Amino acid sequence: MSASDILDAYQHTFEYADAVLGSNGSLFSERLQDLLGDEIWNFNLLILDRIELLPKYRGRSLGLLVMRSLIERFGAGAGVVGIKPFPLQFELKELSGSRWRTRLGLDNFPADSKKATRKLKDYYGKLGFVPMRSTPFTFLSTAWALPTEKQLCAKVRG
Numbered sequence: 339m340s341a342s343d344i345l346d347a348y349q350h351t352f353e354y355a356d357a358v359l360g361s362n363g364s365l366f367s368e369r370l371q372d373l374l375g376d377e378i379w380n381f382n383l384l385i386l387d388r389i390e391l392l393p394k395y396r397g398r399s400l401g402l403l404v405m406r407s408l409i410e411r412f413g414a415g416a417g418v419v420g421i422k423p424f425p426l427q428f429e430l431k432e433l434s435g436s437r438w439r440t441r442l443g444l445d446n447f448p449a450d451s452k453k454a455t456r457k458l459k460d461y462y463g464k465l466g467f468v469p470m471r472s473t474p475f476t477f478l479s480t481a482w483a484l485p486t487e488k489q490l491c492a493k494v495r496g
Contacts, residue, residue: 341365350387354420357473358383366418370477373470377479380417384409384480390426393443402490405465413480420477421467423458425451464490 341359345351360367365381386408391401409419427447439445448454459469459476465484467476 350422351385353422354383354385354475357470357475358418358420369470370418373468373477374418374479377481378417379479379481380415382416382418384413384416384419386419386421388426390442392441393446399491401461402464403487405462406484406487406490409465409478409480409484416480418477418479419467420475421462422474423455423462423476424474425454425458427454 342355345355345359356367358367358370359365360370366378371378386405389401389404391404405421413419425447426442427444427449428451429444455474459467462476463469466478466482468478469476
């Protein structure tokens with residue numbers, strides 16, 4: 339099974355194909371390799387699709403700490419981690435379930451999608467994620483050192 343076949347299996351992963359896959363049989367696109375400075379030691383991709391935090395857990399760096407933990411846990415066999423920072427308040431209400439949506443307090447978030455997306459990209463940038471131009475995706479190389487838990491907590495407070 340090819341990388342293209344694997345990414346084509348789900349809508350969430352299919353969206354990554356143009357940004358990630360190389361042409362002429364190369365495993366990663368030239369754009370991705372340029373973005374990450376050719377620091378890709380393994381040609382597996384870890385896609386982190388969704389993180390949801392209840393309001394009482396927000397504002398304490400827990401989103402960054404959870405993301406860091408997921409990268410450490412599941413990124414061992416990957417050379418690249420990709421995310422699509424997407425503010426969940428813009429998800430179709432029918433898809434998110436009204437009770438859960440209410441518990442998450444999504445209707446209390448800003449209504450400006452560009453600002454909210456930029457804020458999320460900046461937030462995950464604290465972990466080292468770099469946005470790929472002309473795409474909604476950000477990536478990091480697992481060859482890069484992740485910030486420590488202490489550094490992440492200080493960045494949010496500072």
